[in-house]
Amino acid sequence: MPLRRAQGDGPASSRWAGGTKADLNAKRKKKVAHIYEALNSDPADVDALRRLAIDEGGLLTDEIRQRVWPKLLNVSTSDLPLVSGRSLRQISKDYQQVLLDVRRSLRRFPPGMPDEQREGLQEELIDVILLVLQQNPQLHYYQGYHDIVVTFLLVVGEKLATPLVEKLSTHHLRDFMEPTMDNTKHILNYLMPIIDQVNPELHDFMQSAEVGTIFALSWLITWFGHVLSDFRHVVRLYDFFLACHPLMPIYFAAVIVLHREQEVLDCDCDMASVHHLLSQIPQDLPYETLISRAGDLFVQFPPSRLAREVAAQQQAERTAASTFKDFELVSAQQRPDMVLRRRFQGLLRPEDPAKVVLTKPRTNRFVKLAVMGLTVALGAAALAVVKSALEWAPKFQLQLFP
Structure with missing residues (x-):
């Protein structure tokens, strides 16, 4: 299950321009309805989802992102296998650098999170990164990559984060993952x-x-x-x-x-x-x-x-x-x-x-x-x-x- 963040489940920006609180709530509900209408279309209306993701306020909640981000990346969420990267730690050439970067990532986790929970998420973060790299040997790890992966981990959880990050890495982020800069x-x-x-x-x-x-x-x-x-x-x-x-x-x-x-x-x-x-x-x-x-x-x-x-x-x-x-x-x-x-x-x-x-x-x-x-x-x-x-x-x- 993805982490439920105390400060991150609301809209990305509640300061929508103009209107009373009631107006803003009505606007929010209307947008949520449009998002679910696009999601429930057969097939899903990806064009509308893109427009709504660009539109003011974005996708509003993590629950919605868990359903929309896979659509934006064309990743199927049916029967996702949970493949662990734990066994790759002994053989991955990137493990030591990934480990160092993840240990320095404390500020990327919600303040006040219990140490045990944060440490568990850091272990999952390492696994997701190593698994994506192992499945795509043409990709090269860079410092800062973990900052992107942890965002997906916190929003959608480990099981869904792995295929989403893999698609993102082989497309949007590919240039950053070349052998040279x-x-x-x-x-x-x-x-x-x-x-x-x-x-x-x-x-x-x-x-x-x-x-x-x-x-x-x-x-x-x-x-x-x-x-x-x-x-x-x-x-x-x-x-x-x-x-x-x-x-x-x-x-x-x-x-x-x-x-x-x-x-x-x-x-x-x-x-x-x-x-x-x-x-x-x-x-x-x-x-x-x-x-x-x-x-x-x-x-x-x-x-x-x-x-x-x-x-x-x-x-x-x-x-x-x-x-x-x-x-x-x-x-x-x-x-x-x-x-x-x-x-x-x-x-x-x-x-x-x-x-x-x-x-x-x-x-x-x-x-x-x-x-x-x-x-x-x-x-x-x-x-x-x-x-x-x-x-x-x-x-x-x-x-x-x-």
Whole structure:
């Protein structure tokens, strides 16, 4: 059975915009009803589940996540065998490193948990990691991987966590589990081009400071699980990332930096000062607003549009993002990024000029549109009814390169 966390079973963010407590409860109940309606469809309406996972508040409870996360990852939950990784400890080359990392993971467990219970969960965490690695020898363990695995363990329990983590590791996380960090560095190289599209001044300041992107490494490879102290915010982000393209975490990293624009510009323009500021992630971020902005930016500046700038920094590799179209999430006709695209096109209309922010023009560059002014809560995504991707022309592509 998954752990019932005292502080994590409620909505990822109870601070939905506007309304009385009664209004918020009614809104919550309505969303729960929509989720179960999608789950109980035959077959399950995965398109709707993706939209609801992206939508304001995410999937709300661990009980719901236990049913929806497998759908988002296309993992069957019928007749799951419980295969233990305990016997692998003597033969796994990664065991000692995994053991050290897990022992250092005390802060990832709910405060006040009895030592015996926590120690039991840590043993399960080791087993899940070793089993996934043993079944997929092409994957290489990295420090921070356990921060992702423990999130799944706490939400869905050991039996279900193993197949979910395995699917996640062979798709979304695959680039982080290569023998070298080349693909991870390639993904990090998307950060500055995204910032440049929206705020050239901030981009140029960071370039002048030579801060690089290493400050965002732990954010990316742990899906923010290592740097956020409130588990509710972690699982809210996991709802979002599981429903989206593998590169969405780097877009979310970009909007955090953009959100902190003034703090950065107020720094001394040197690597040490800017790196120190950015590496200390605030815990009181407006998560729903940032999720909304990340989705908007992905739609407006998809990886295919940024790839040439990224390739100028590092020779492009064949990454998980480039092959995501081969990863079938049950429905072959609708992808989560099209949900975001429909939402963006529905909200940003010509008659809404206040929601368009023009970046400053540069020599030999087109004036760019940014959507950082588009702060409509993701609850509005519920209005963007998901239809077949075949209605789109031209077809929205997910490849890194056109």
